[in-house]
Amino acid sequence: MKNLITLLSLLLLISCATAPDQNQAIITDINDFQSYLDSDRDALVATLKSKTAPLKLDIEQDSTRIVQMSRLAGLNNQLYDLTGDISYLEKAVSLRENVLKRTAIKPESARRSLAQMYIKQHRFKEADSLMKNEVANEKQDHLVKFDIAMELGNYVEAEELLNTLRNLNDYNYLIRAAKWNDYKGNLDDTIRLMEKAMELAEESGSENLMLWSYSNIADYYGHHGDLALSYKYYLKTLELDPQNDYALKGISWIAYSNDDDTALATQIINKLQSRHHIPDYNLILSEYVSYQNDEKKALELRESFLKETNKPAYRGMYNTYRIENLLAGTEAQQKSGLELAIIEVENRATPETYDLLGYAYLVNKMPVIALENHKQFVQNKTFEPVAQLHLAQIFKENKLVDVAQPIKNELLEARYELGPVTYKEVEQI
DSSP, X not given: OHHXXXXXXXXXXXXXXXXXXXXXXXXXXXXXXXXXXXOOOHHHHHHHHHHHHHHHHHHHHOTTOHHHHHHHHHHHHHHHXXXXXXXXXXXXXXXXXXXXXXXXXXXHHHHHHHHHHHHHTTOHHHHHHHHTTOOSSHHHHHHHHHHHHHHHTOHHHHHHHHHHHOOTTOHHHHHHHHHHHHHTTOHHHHXXXXXXXXXXXXXXXXXXXXXXXXXXXXXXXXXXXXXXXXHHHHHHHHHHOTTOHHHHHHHHHIIIIITOOHHHHHHHHHHHHHHSOOTHHHHHHHHHHHHTTOHHHHHHHXXXXXXXXXXXXXXXXXXXXXXXXXXXSOHHHHHHHHHHHHHHHHHOOOHHHHHHHHHHHHHTTOHHHHHHHHXXXXXXXXXXXXXXXXXXXXXHHXXXXXXXXXXXXXXXXXXXXXXHHHHHHXXXX
């Protein structure tokens, strides 16, 4: 009997294996998502491309065919999402611009569609200008205007717009109210609102709404530390959309940051990179190899990212990531990072962009200016862990260690969000 009890105890310990240095159980299992990694999208891409051919021909024969232009824009947008080829996004935007130019009667829908494409390209001021005087469909217009206001850091306007939309039984209101509460640092309310939105999405039977709900609530659960739920909803996203690379990227981060399974995390990203050609993956891989102490490879990956995103086609889509990586580089790159941070604040003055600006001042050996910046534009205005880390580092550099310490204590609970590499910076404060 004693031997049986010992064996059962051992089995219990094995089944409750935990990630190193954490109380969180190991969560990811490749058997849960191997089929999604192995899925081939070539046939889907080929089908979409085949649908573009007749539309292109129609437009060539008659350049006023705005219905065909709209459809072609939609297909190019889908092709961009599937392949990561930036040229498809450029084509989609160009087509939307032409649709708006040629829409003489009731152009409101065309204007909203173009504004949403500008948001995707991070052309927020252009989107704002486009929607400024739009009042034809008040609710639809206000939804887009809210999205733009949040991106630009116009929070008074965003709150006013949100109040006009208030309806706890409306999906579009709920997801924006969730975003607003996330900005305010009210994560419990954010999740409550997203759970309500998810219920409405499931009741509606809309696959698109369910996909958006599952992938976003997975993110929020991760921020909240509910990693098993986060993983569950990434998997539910993949059940609906086996081609959903965003969900697989989220699972990769869980494998890396929680499970300490860098091999699995890397395997996922390598597969995504082979079929979805966006620059982001090199940054993720650079973090993974840095964690494995291969700084030479990490530098190569960061340089590859910087080279790719410097192409004009990407516009300002990757500015924030470029700033972070330039600041981690040579002295000349750090100076370029500061210059780009100033530009990015001009593009959209949010607490997050001001955080990058202040951190750029710190890296460029201007700690007093960094402190002034963060006190005015960042402190108590964003609760993102990276911004809090920079705030603590700036306090420390200005010999305000006692002020930095409480921030450090809170950040010690944010290992998952920050990741093991950045977490080391917290420990050094």
